[in-house]
Amino acid sequence: MDARQLERMRDGAGFIAALDQSGGSTPRALALYGLDQTTYRTSIEMLALAHRMRTRIVTSPAFTGERIIGSILFGDTMERHVEGMGTAEYLWHVKEIVPFLKVDHGLEPEEHGVRLMRRIPDLDRALDKALGHGVFGTKMRSVVVSADRPGIEAVVRQQFEFARRILDAGLVPIIEPEVDIRSLQKEAAEDLLREYLLHALDMLGDDDRVMLKLTLPEVDDYHAPLVAHPNVLRVVALSGGYSRAEAVERLDLQHGVIASFSRALTEGLRVEQTKAEFDAALHESVESIYRASLT
Structure with a gap:
């Protein structure tokens, strides 16, 4: 790095x-x-x-x-x-x-109120190429459509599984679980997402640094606990x-x-x-x- x-x-x-x-x-x-x-x-x-x-x-x-x-x-x-x-x-x-x-290859069809990422079979090769070009980090996007707890848990779990591989390769992952701005359950979905993100962040190693790319929320300073988390390098908004x-x-x-x-x-x-x-x-x-x- x-x-x-x-x-x-x-x-x-x-x-x-x-x-x-x-x-x-x-x-x-x-x-x-x-x-x-x-x-x-x-x-x-x-x-x-x-x-x-x-x-x-x-x-x-x-x-x-x-x-x-x-x-x-x-x-x-x-x-x-x-x-x-x-x-x-x-x-x-x-x-x-x-x-x-x-590095993601798009989204799966909606299930349990979310769209998970498709498989990324060439991730290791993409990371090697990125390192060769002097790239600092990666970005991968999922989408949350409704406040479905199992679905949002699955989104965060998948994002952090890929993030682990990216960190191990020496790059900084931007984790992007986008909440659809048209969702009728946007605020509730954001609450669940923040809960699972904070839990996943707490599981990282002391030296691990990730970035979060999140939907602009309905509440002022809503992302403050994520901004303050020691494992978060930056929080950015889509x-x-x-x-x-x-x-x-x-x-x-x-x-x-x-x-x-x-x-x-x-x-x-x-x-x-x-x-x-x-x-x-x-x-x-x-x-x-x-x-x-x-x-």
Whole structure:
């Protein structure tokens, strides 16, 4: 583990940019950018367009380590290049932004009010590749739909089983059990999730450090016990479908929590914008998310 990256993630002021849309979510991300499915014919062409979009973002003068301390990448993005360097290497050595890798392969169908992660048969190989690219940590996402105790227990158990393997490989896992913002039982689900997260965290070794990526809650400073836990390096918030304005407003009420936004970060960015227009729109987005992440 890179000591400078660890210090940056522990003490840095700013937020984590989530640029990890995978094959399933990339069409929507491209459509919001102004590239619908008529602009590509194959998945290869789609991923090439997605990398072009991400390259435009990370090379912008608005996208720097002054306000962004980390960025989550999709595996395909990590294997590609930006200005002649590997994407992860470019982020760290040029922008001073700590790179993370999304390692999950999507979700199983809903059962017991949750969607568990699919199997990750190539996890060890992915971790080796991540280490080779100087990546600091990983991210993996599950979804909680309702306040079902056995389901939420299963989500947390699965997340921490994978987290153990990631820690043993020398990387820091971002554990993301997202509570669906449309859930009619959102607050009750968040209560159960926090209960099981605190229990799982208490089972970690003294030197184990994980990060938590959680839905913006309904109660102010709700994640405070997780922020204060000695095994938690950082608690970060996902935008979860909220507009940037609402996500920023909610984040401002969660002291000690920083953003890890995806759709809210890229909201307002369009392929037809000039460089000046694009950079100005990204600057506005980054600045508003950065300010909310300082509370």
